[in-house]
Amino acid sequence: MKKMVFLLALIVLCGLFAGCHGSEGRKAFVLPESFDESRQYEVVFWAKNDTNQVQAGIYRSAIAEFEKLYPNITVKLRMYTDYGQIYNDVITNIVTDTTPNVCISYPDHIATYLTGDGTVVGLDDLFEDETYGLGGSALHYEGPKREEMVEDFLEECSFGGSHYAVPYMRSTEALYLNKDYVEKLGYTVPDVVTWDFIWEVSDAAMKKNADGTYFLNGGTVMIPFIYKSTDNMMIQRLAQMEAPYSTAEGEIGIFSDQTKSVLYEVADHAAKRSFSTFKISSYPANFLNAGQCVFAVDSTAGSTWMGSEAPLLDIAAEKIVPFTTEVRMVPQVNPAHPKMISQGPSLCLFNKDDPQEVLASWIFLQYLLTNDVQIPYAETEGYVPVTKKAQNDPAYQAYLADPEEYAVKREATALLLAHTEDTFVTPVFNGSASLRDAAGQLIENVTKSVRRGETVDEAYMQRLFSDVSSLYRLDQITFVASAGTRQDLGPLPRTAVSILVLLGVAWAALGAAYLASWHKKRSSSDENA
Amino acid sequence: MKKALALVLAAVMVLAMAGCGGNSKVKSMTHAEYAAAAVDTEVTVAMTVQATQSWWEDKITVYGADKDGAYFVYEMKCSEADAKKLTPGTGILVKGTKGEWSGEVEIMDATFEFYKAADGYQAKALDVTDLLGKDELVNHQNELVAFKGMTVEDYGDGNAFAYKNPDEKTDDLYFKVSKDGQTYEFCVEFYLCGKDTEVYQAVENLKVGDVIDLEGFLYWYEGPNPHITSVTAAK
Structure with missing residues (x-):
């Protein structure tokens, strides 16, 4: 009987461990x-x-x-x-x-x-x-x-x-711009567009005619500068400023004075309506191609949508306004030392x-x-191939030089090929995806807030940092510097809790079986005595 | 003693009334007031749920209406338990910000409470076939509308429709229909009508040249892009 009880308990335990499905603890591949x-x-x-x-x-x-x-x-x-x-x-x-x-x-x-x-x-x-x-x-x-x-x-x-x-593939972000509009405003497109330049021209593009229409397009819609991925906008800007974002080990550094300075800048231009985002207004390409935008930042992997000659379009053909499309690096802080994100x-x-x-x-x-x-x-x-073998292949080189291929796409590709050494990536750790989302959310929130007439000041910033940190659970990440790792102190998943409870029950069953067996043995020896 | 009792009873009644959730004292805007409100301003609207998209991560997108017009509430904050109660005919009071995204006027960043006073309204599909191609169509944005006698056009390579995700069929369906020489792009929004719904399967069975009647919510994306909920052979 004793053996049977132990065997049963053992089976229960084995079953429980088998029930811990998933590959946790799976042997490393050999x-x-x-x-x-x-x-x-x-x-x-x-x-x-x-x-x-x-x-x-x-x-x-x-x-x-x-x-x-x-x-x-x-x-x-x-x-x-x-x-x-x-x-x-x-x-x-x-x-x-x-x-x-x-x-x-x-x-x-x-x-x-x-x-x-x-x-x-x-x-x-x-x-x-x-x-x-x-x-x-x-x-x-x-x-x-x-x-x-x-x-x-x-x-x-x-x-x-x-x-x-x-x-597998690599891309970066590029600035796609309406050269005709920039020149109509009296500016010349520089080789490297700075943040100062883009804000100045964007504000100038809000100029209106006496009848209330916009000077640039004679229409009623104009969003001079639209950014598709505000995550990347903040990440690249901070990198260019050499401002904190996170350490390689996962220590969060984004809630800094430098980040605030970027957000105040965004707020200033969002309040003037010279800046907006994809989430708030829609695809930059749609506005750019309709002549309702001067500067659109989007992935080089989206280049076939950009420009009035784009092979892929999401707006009616009659809405397209012909213009000269130029491709540049994303806006920079220091043109001598450009920095752009590598993604893909x-x-x-x-x-x-x-x-x-x-x-x-x-x-x-x-x-x-x-x-x-x-x-x-x-x-x-x-996109750019990830092997030198493909990049140097005559067929690929011929493609890059082929005038039949869409020029904006080829220029966007050439941009990354020429600046691979200027690209960077953010540290990767468990939680870095949330931090990335949080970076974009800061810009989205500030933009929305000023559009809605809220005051963006120091108190607002404190609230924003707190809310975003909490929303993305960045406040639950504890960085353990000595160990070089970080611990996520979030609640245990329900499955983990269930397994722990079941383990507890199994151990209790084992204990009970042992006690029962001991009690029986003792009774038996008492009777014999 | 009687006075004291009356006072206690009155207090209990007041508290009980306050406890009757879903009867907010917040003033709701009329549809005309909502339509006149500027983008990026706060709006509060009582409406009846006509349909919802799938709940996801404490958010739900609602097609709402009152007798004067319709609303699209994008990713309204909502618990999973409450989402199950948002069946067609349920009254809700929605508070959010008016937004516009590629021409679609919507309520964004919204919260809601159940609102019995708006229970029960079920919009009837308005035939807007004659308004296709006309500027007035936008006045019916988000409403349940009908298009009659539309001809299915080639979506490419002789196909009557296209899957946004052809391998898994876990995304929207697109198709084109024409009337009087003008072609329009319609959509079966997967999160509104998934692949097990009649309308999804009906579109999968369409053939170029079929003449059909359609119903759906008049969503807008760079022009009319209705989320179709019903497809039948033209009567």
Whole structure:
């Protein structure tokens, strides 16, 4: 009986541990000696396209070509139009141990995936493997070698000294401007546009005719300066000012006097209505192309929407106003030392119980770095390939020089190629995605507030910092400097609480069983005595 | 003693009345006052829920109406429990800021309370077919409207419609319809009518050249871009 009780308790415990589904505690991936090509594998790939069916088509044809090279691997594609949705789905699926094998993600998101031990495969050893690593000898295709990756881009995927992702495409932000309007106001477009210049011209663009219409377009709508991603606006501005944002370890520095100075500047121009944001007014491209905007900042990956000759349009053709579109770096504080953000999708490899399955996924992931995928995908927008092999390929060079291709797209691409060394990324840690959102929220709130007639002063700033910190739970992050790590003191997830309770119950059951057994034994010996 | 009792009873009644949630003393604007209000000003409007989009992270987008017009309340703050109560016909008092996004006039940053006085109103679809292409159409923005006898046009490559996300079908559907030589782009908003709804499936079965009647909420995106809720063969 005693044995049975203990066995039962043991089974309950084992069941409980098995119930801790998810891959927490999963063994680190160990590269098999060879890839077993006699087996069939299914690789689940979650990808994102910019609502651009050409990009979706490139993924599909890449998969078809890959499956010809590896008939034993089937790639199941799931397409998203939103990075945030991929992130949400991955987080959900980590809990149920149903992550994809490979997914497109932002580095900030991958930092969160890493909180599940063994969920994401560390790639450093894989990079170096002579057989299956970058440019490995056993690959059925000619992949890029380690030294053929753009080092700056690859380093963006290194967290805590190890690589947990591979860059897939890179872009930055660009300033798309209506040169005709700038000149009509009596200015000349400089090679590098400064913040001082853009504010001055934007305010000047609010000039009206006697009948109340705007001097520049004779119409009733004019928003001279519209910024698509206010997250990036704040991040880049702070970087240019060398002002605090966060440390590499996750210490938050954004609630500073420098940030306030940026916000006061934003408030000043938002009050004059010479500045607005995508969230408040809509897509910068729509206003720019309709002649209702002078300066539009958006991703180089959105360049095919920018300008009156843009191949992609979201407004009626009759609303388009012809003008000369110029592409410049985002506004700068110091033109001699420009700084711009590096952004774009990366590829993340998830761990599984079967190392052969992970290897199959890694082989597919690498295929996305071949010229056959990198070049056509980069050409869909103002993206830059992440390998020197693709960047230097004659076909890609010919594309950059092809006058038949949309000039604004080529200029946006050339901008990043020429300034790769001037790009930067923000530190990645668990919580960095929230900090990024908070950075943009500060600008959005100030802009909204002044438009609504609220006073933006020191008291407002204190409230704003407090509200945004609380909204994004930045106040729950405790940075432990000595350990070089940070602790999130947020409430335990419900599943964790349930598991802890169940564990407690199991231990109690064990204790009760032991007591019952002891009591029985004692009674029995008392009777015998 | 009687006086004291009466006083206590009166006090209890006052407190009880105050406890009857959903009967705010805040003055609601009429639709005309709302229409006249400037963008970026605070608005308070009593309305009846006509439909909602999916609740998400303590937010819900509401299509509301009163007898004089309609409202689009974008991402109103709302708990998941309250979202379940926001069924068509439910009265709510919405407080927020009037905004405009690509031509769509909406209430943003809104909060609400249940408001029994506005319970029950159900808008009937207004036939605006004759207003297509005319400036007056915008006067019916956000209302439940009907378009009759529209012809389905090629959305590209001979298809009658397009998925925003063709692989997963977890996003909006777009299609084009024409009348009197003018073509208009319509949309089935996924978070209003998902892939299991009749209208989503009806659009998936459309063929170029079909003549159909439609109903939907007159959303605006750089022009009329109604969120279609019903598609049937033209009568």
